[in-house]
Amino acid sequence: MLSFLVRRIFYAIIMLVVVSFVSFIIITLPPGDFMTQKIAELQARGDKSAELRIDEYRERYGLDQPLMTQYWLWASNFIKGDFGLSFEYDQPVATLLKQRFPLSVTLALATTAFTWALAIPIGVFSAVKQYSLGDQIATTISFLGIGIPPFLLALVVLYVAVVKLDQDVVGLFSREFVDASWSLAKVWDLLKHLWVPALIGAITGTAGTIRIMRGNLLDTLGQPFIEAARARGLKNRTVIWRHAVRMAINPLIVILGTETFPGILAGNILVEVVLSLPTMGPLYIEALLTQDMYMAGTVLVFLVMMLLIGSVLADIALAWVDPRIRLE
Amino acid sequence: MSKNIRNPLVEVKDLHVEFDVRDGIVHAVDGASFTIYRGQTLGIIGESGCGKSITAKAIMNMVPKPGKMRGEISFHEYSQQNGKEIEEVIRIDTLDPDGQRIREIRGGHIGMIFQEPMSSLTPVFSAGFHIIEAAKLHRFVPLDTIGDTMTKNIEAKRHVTEAEAREIAVDMLHRVGLPNPEQRVDSYPHQLSGGQRQRVMIAIALSAYPDLLIADEPTTALDVSIEAQILDLMRELQETADMAIMFITHNLGVIAEIADEIVVMYMGKEVERSNTIEIFENPQHPYTKSLLGSIPQIGEKEAQLETIKGMVPSPFDLPSGCVFHPRCSDYMPGKCDRVYPDYAEVSEGHWARCLLYDGCWPETSEAQAIKSEAA
The missing domain is CATH 3.40.50.300 (P-loop containing nucleotide triphosphate hydrolases)
Incomplete structure (x- = not known):
């Protein structure tokens, strides 16, 4: 098991290096960069002091050096925790991410909690009462949920809440709390805003999860060990939750690792943009649009890192719940 | 026992x-x-x-x-x-x-x-x-x-x-x-x-x-x-x-x-019941006889293995009368395909469901008529 983990982590690191290189190339591919643009702007205005600062950056990030050197500088700084500078915000990338990352994690956790709390009971119900009226309704709604794009749902919610109900659902904080320091009142205010994007994410995420849960559970319920458990005199409920759901939950753990975890960084970007949330998603989109290369590169690498960490964690979790997966 | x-x-x-x-x-x-x-x-x-x-x-x-x-x-x-x-x-x-x-x-x-x-x-x-x-x-x-x-x-x-x-x-x-x-x-x-x-x-x-x-x-x-x-x-x-x-x-x-x-x-019914020795030594129902006949015997190289002819009927389209009659080696035309046999004790502690045995003929006048008409 330990050697399996070490091997798993080793591969993940190699993967990360490759991905970081590829993403760096992609970021620098488009002609021109933020720098050239800015320099042109400054020269037009004849701002000498700014030009000096730009020269300093140029040297620091090796912008006039060959590509490989640039990558090496960026990568070695990255490991030290210096992700470069966001030219758009004129602030270190790390500072910007530090503000938004916790909010993204909170949103992702809330969304996942909502999703599982809805999807698992509904999926189990749907499978146990297959073809009943309740199952048909759940199935119909979950197909609708898969069909409706989350950003559209966000727009509808926005319209109904703001225009019809006169509620403040935009962002994650009320105006008076945006720049306030953390306090109980601010947390409460956050919770009052958080449920909207979390629920929107959950509704669309739930739909797929219900289908997976239902399908797996139906498979499991047809297995001989379910009948054997019932023949032992167990209650139906015990058979379903202890024996069947326990077996059917594996794919959800994989999803948790490979979708939810990277989703912290770029979950429902469009929903986050529509609701103008101070999370990572909108930052990432903006960085891509403005060629804010260090910002975009950093988020991209983090995204892959999350995916890799998520899948390692999912493997560990799977081995924990299913003894057949534990390797000697 | x-x-x-x-x-x-x-x-x-x-x-x-x-x-x-x-x-x-x-x-x-x-x-x-x-x-x-x-x-x-x-x-x-x-x-x-x-x-x-x-x-x-x-x-x-x-x-x-x-x-x-x-x-x-x-x-x-x-x-x-x-x-x-x-x-x-x-x-x-x-x-x-x-x-x-x-x-x-x-x-x-x-x-x-x-x-x-x-x-x-x-x-x-x-x-x-x-x-x-x-x-x-x-x-x-x-x-x-x-x-x-x-x-x-x-x-x-x-x-x-x-x-x-x-x-x-x-x-x-x-x-x-x-x-x-x-x-x-x-x-x-x-x-x-x-x-x-x-x-x-x-x-x-x-x-x-x-x-x-x-x-x-x-x-x-x-x-x-x-x-x-x-x-x-x-x-x-x-x-x-x-x-x-x-x-x-x-x-x-x-x-x-x-x-x-x-x-x-x-086909969902019992056709014979008895103690083990009796079933193997003295089977009464043709189905049991065929089942026992289709066990391969060690040492009988020459003999062709006996099989039960036909297939298990479709459960949606069961034969009339005795459900076994299309595959039965003792099939009696005009009887087995028209009368559904009762389950009766054919000898001490030995039950069977087959028209070969008088006890299995139902008491209904219809069945009795078929029985006497064939005789």
């Missing part, structure tokens, strides 16, 4: 199990009636799809969806009270399938082992977990062990604790002959072989000291040497536990070895 043969344990009367599926109604069990006596081994034999397993599930009140069950299934519960034996009859078919009473019977009074030892244990739980789970439901110990428990009213009982259940698990694994039970108790199903898993299944079923063990083709998935070991084990445990066995199989060799009495089923 069995000492308690006169005490019925499970009585099945006119049991019907029907499945209403898209193509029509399948009568998986079509009027089966039989009795299992205490301490007896009853063999149920028949081709695949003749309703053997469904009958077993009906006794547990576990007919799978969308099956519907009709008829009577009674379980006789014997208990000691103030030195007297008390018999209580429970109608299993009328119980709520997820109710308290049936769950006490399932696994408690009637244990069951299955055809698929490979997949009858939940893969994520250890062997011991399964036995502990069963023992905690069905094993009781007297509430107060101080003093003379013999004279005490032993009605006051409690469920065993986790630790006691674990001891039971180790003990049961030891009794079913699993090597190193102290370690094996924590083994997961995938770490055990097929034969070991079936031993674990038997340990689970026997952990509650059931009155009846239903064995639904318990050795079909195992190879022959393991099969012999499992059969020996079941016989051995039966002797010490005074337990009845309902042994379901399609293997004549196996049933000859283990059963006291045999019921032969065809």
